[in-house]
Amino acid sequence: MKTIISITLLFILSIASAFSQDLSGDWSGKAKRGEKEITFIFNIKQEDGKYSAIMNVPTFRVSGIKPTATTFTNGKLIIDGSNVGMSYIANFNSELQQFEGNYKEGGIEMELNLKKGSVEIADQRRPQEPVKPYPYYEEEVVFKNNEANITLAGTLTLPNKNGIFPVAILISGSGPQDRDETFMGHKPFLVLADHLTKQGIGVLRFDDRGQGASTGDFGSATTEDFSKDVLSAIAYLKTRKDVDKKNIGLIGHSEGGIIAPLAANNTNDVAFMVLLASTGISGTELSVIQSKTLRQFPVKDEKAYEENSRKAIAIVTSDKSEEEIKTELTEHYNNFLRPILSGLNVPDKNINAFINNQVNTSIKPWSRYFLQYNPADEIEKLQIPVLSLNGSKDTQVNAKINQNGIRQALIKGGNKDYKILELENLNHFFQECDTGKMDEYRKIEQTFSPIALKEISKWVLEHIN
Incomplete structure (x- = not known):
């Protein structure tokens, strides 16, 4: 990595001073991960x-990511995205007029x-993906979560500008998401919203807090906090004359499927619910399963690996202080993970980065809440119609x-009106697939299976009063 080489501090400061005038604007570049x-x-x-x-990753069609802080001092640029698990640190090369540095995300x-x-x-x-002009009404909207003092921005689509319509609120999965739930080059919520609106069902989809045009800090929020954002969306819809207030429903994908029941049980204004690739077991059990099925390295003793994974979770969910948990978890990972990775000839530098990322991710409020949350407890309370769809080749859930x-x-x-359906050959994002593995998502041309789309709209239309 090249860095600025200067003879005197005065020279460095003069570069920073002169350059700071036109730092504003777009800065772009390409990084390589494997091929x-x-x-x-x-x-x-x-x-x-x-x-x-604001960070955009057009390769993955991700946009509007807002890092926590950006500083530029003495020719050094630091973009701190700890709220979303990334960082970029670089020095300015005055000769080549470019920043030169490293991008980090997780252990990468x-x-x-x-x-x-x-x-x-x-x-x-x-x-x-639909192409404008759409054959329906579209409006950019904003609404407030007064408790959190944040503003959420989204898109409301209605079958027509005039009339009163049922509306479904789309709730995105884990991680910072925009209103289209843009992921791996796809925009599943855009496709879903387009389909539902064409079937006569209005849709509200919005940027997660701290993402896109929404304010707030995503990194410090929990699943419960996100449920309150949904409650704010419901309250907003109730103020509109073009929304059928008796037919406001929730459609949650992945983590959105465990946010939805949490929100619904705190209001009487949800008429129906659709769970897409939702979990029905505790965060602890899901994490243990995923630690084995999504792990990118082999282990010799699966039983010991699971026991150590559970011990790590017990440390994270203990009542100890954050500093105590961090210390104890780091020690545990060094005893548990380091020998495994060292045995696979992973460089110490990479192991250190991996363990550090695991620890920092685990102690975040979201992780600690998620591990102790069991969505079944909230699903049990639901007395509204529920549709649950999962793909048979979903490798995440x-x-x-x-x-x-x-x-x-x-x-x-005692819920009397529910339908649970496993759809054949669909993955976590309801794409028709071969393996269902995560590295396949981007390669698939299809964004959302027409079979799944039809199941959702047909069921919702049947449950509108």
Whole structure:
């Protein structure tokens, strides 16, 4: 990695002073991970002497990510995205007029140089995405979560500008998401909203707090906090004359499927619910399963690995202070994970980064809440119509295990109107697939199976009063 080499501090300061005048704007570059080339664009702004940045990753069609802080001092740019699990640290090369540094996300580190200006990359074909003008009404909306003192921004689509319509609120999965739930080059919520609106069902979808045009800090929020954002969306819809207040429903995907019942049980204004690839078991049990099925390295003793994974979770969910948990968890991972990774000839530097990321992720409020939350407890309380759909090839959320949890909770609670369906050959994002593995998502042209879309709209229309 190249860095600025200067003879005197005065020279460094003069570079920073001269350069700071036009730091604002787009800075773009490409990083390589294996054979994959990933394009990054940072839009940097300066207001009242302070910098801010918005990160876009057009390779994955992700946009509007807002890092916590951006600083530029003495030729060094630091973009702190600890709220979303990333960072970029670089020095400015005055000769080449570019930033040269490293991008880190999780345990991954990539060399990334940024030059002034944006770049264009060719879009992959996504034939299901609607093209304007749409045959329905669309409106950009904003509403407040007064308790959190944040503003949420989204898109409301209605079958017509005039009339009163049922409306479904779309709730995104884990991680910072925009209103289209953009992921791996797809926009599943855009496709779902388009389909539902064409069937006569209005849709409200919104950027997660701290993402896109929404304010707030995503990194410090929990599943419960997100449920309150949904309650704010419901309250907003109730103020509109074009919304049928008796037919406001929730459609949650992945984590959105465990946020939905939490929100519904805190209001009397939810008429129906659709759970898409939702979990029906505790966060602890899901994490243990995923630690084995999504793990990217082999282990010799699966039983010991599970026992150590459970011990890590016990540490994270203990009543000890954050500092005590961090210390104890680091020691546990060094005793548990380091020997495994060292045995696979992983460099110490990478092991240290991996363990550090695991620890920092585990102690976040979201992780600690999620591990102790069992959605079955909330699903059991639901007395509204519920549709649960899971894909048979979902490798992130096992259909049979989780639908069994959902089914048992609904039966225990005495819910009389529910439908649980496992859809063949669909993955976590309801794409028709071969393996269901995560690295397949981007390669698939289809964004959302027409079979799944039809099941959702047909069921919702049948349950509108």
